[in-house]
Structures are given as structure tokens and as C-alpha cells.
Amino acid sequence: MAKIILLNKPFNVLCQFTDKEGRANLADFVDTAGVYPAGRLDYDSEGLVILTDDGKLQHQISHPDAKQSKTYWVQVEGSPSHTDLEPLRRGIKLNDGLCRPAKVALIEEPAIWPRTPPVRQRSAIPTSWLELSISEGRNRQVRRMTAAIGxxxxxxxxxxxxxxxxxxxxxxxxxxxxxxxPANNSQRKGHSTRRNRRL
Structure with missing residues (x-):
């Protein structure tokens, strides 16, 4: 039996349990002992973090060789066309090498919570939303991918x-x-616990 915690990590929260600078971190939202994040999510990113007490499962979720798909909702500056997105689908080259092909599509703004602080926008420049799925975990990869297409x-x-x-x-x-x-994510059961601690 493996224990899993699904956490919706807020903006500006560290994906670790301690911080010498006193910044918000996982300990402010998860009080279950013996669980560790399976992979990371940047301080300035939001959304799903998986924590588990099972080392094999942690490796299966986070290791690049496992090619675990991760899907993001991405608000970008400007209005990319389907042609603009094609390099991401083919596998765009970044300064640390060629990315695996991504699945990407333009979407309507998802039904999500407001961010605090809000995203700074410029009135003369529109924004768009993408749904983007990758199977890698390079440092700030999604941000670098969208920047690479302008x-x-x-x-x-x-x-x-x-x-x-x-x-x-x-x-x-x-x-x-x-x-x-743990080797089969589809075979899971259990109970849900919810807490809503906000910054």
C-alpha cells in the first residue's frame, strides 16, 4: 500500500518542507509525516504536486526515463497561431538540447481561481491560454518553450x-x-482529506 497526497500548490510556495528564509512551503499545507514530493513545481508556478511515502512510486512519477505525462494550463503573452505552436509539437530546441514533442492546443481561459498577486497585463497586448503536455522535467521547461516561440x-x-x-x-x-x-496508477482507492489553508 502506498500513500499519495495530491496538493494544489498555491503561487509563491516552495516545493519543499523547510526554508531558511521563512518562505511559505509544503509544511504549511501538508501535515502528514513521511511523505515527499515526487518531482518539483517552481515557486512561481501553481497546481498539482504529488507527494508519496513510497520510494518506487516517487521515482516512477518523477524520473525522466518514466516519461510521465504532465499537463499544464499556460497563460501566455500575445495571440499565438496554430503555426506558432507547431515547433512545440515537433520538439523545440532549447539551450540544453532538443525537447520531446509536446501536445499543445489553444484553449479558452480555464475556470480557475484568481491569483494573488494578479498577473500583470498590458492593455495593448492580449493574452492567450494553452493546454500543454510534456513528458520531461527540465528546469523551467514550459516557460522556456513558450519564450522560444515568442x-x-x-x-x-x-x-x-x-x-x-x-x-x-x-x-x-x-x-x-x-x-x-504503485506500478499501476489506475489501481487506486482510498479516502480523501481536504484542507484549505491559504496564504
Whole structure:
């Protein structure tokens, strides 16, 4: 049996349990002992963080060789066309090498919570939303990918990792699950616990 916690990490929260500078971190939202994040989410990004007490599962979720799909909602500057997005679908080259092909589509603004502080926008420049799925975990990869096509990321929310999503979780809320077979994400059952601690 493996324990899993799905957390909707708020903006400007560190994806670790301690911080010498006193910044908000996972300890402010998760009080379950013995769980650790499976992968990271940047301080200035929001959305799904998976924590688990099972080392094998942690590796399966976070290791690049596992090619675990991660889906993001991305607010970008400007109005990219389908042609603009094509390099991301083919596999765009960044300064640390060629990315795997991504799945990307223009979407309507998702039904999400307001960010505090809000995204700074310029009246003369529109913004757009993308749904983007990748199977890598390079440093600030999504932000670098959208910048490379001329549409910098303004807001980044991780909506899904594998089969797990942030559906039904407000910022700071978590849900706890237990699974019987860490090698098979589809075989899971358990209970949910929700908390809503906000910054």
C-alpha cells in the first residue's frame, strides 16, 4: 500500500518542507509525516504536486526515463497561431538540447481561481491560454518553450500528472489516496482529506 497526497500548490510556495528564509512551503499545507514530493513545481508556478511515502512510486512519477505525462494550463503573452505552436509539437530546441514533442492546443481561459498577486497585463497586448503536455522535467521547461516561440509565460498551472488531476481542489487543498499497486496508477482507492489553508 502506498500513500499519495495530491496538493494544489498555491503561487509563491516552495516545493519543499523547510526554508531558511521563512518562505511559505509544503509544511504549511501538508501535515502528514513521511511523505515527499515526487518531482518539483517552481515557486512561481501553481497546481498539482504529488507527494508519496513510497520510494518506487516517487521515482516512477518523477524520473525522466518514466516519461510521465504532465499537463499544464499556460497563460501566455500575445495571440499565438496554430503555426506558432507547431515547433512545440515537433520538439523545440532549447539551450540544453532538443525537447520531446509536446501536445499543445489553444484553449479558452480555464475556470480557475484568481491569483494573488494578479498577473500583470498590458492593455495593448492580449493574452492567450494553452493546454500543454510534456513528458520531461527540465528546469523551467514550459516557460522556456513558450519564450522560444515568442510568447512568454505569464501564469503556469500544472493541472495533471499521469491520471491524477487537481479537479475539485482549491489552492492549498489536498486529497489523500492509497493505492495497492504503485506500478499501476489506475489501481487506486482510498479516502480523501481536504484542507484549505491559504496564504
Amino acid at each position: 510568447h512568454p509565460t505569464l501564469r503556469l498551472i500544472r493541472a495533471k500528472v499521469g491520471d491524477w488531476t487537481i479537479d475539485g481542489l482549491a489552492p492549498g487543498e489536498s486529497r489523500q489516496l492509497t493505492i495497492h499497486a
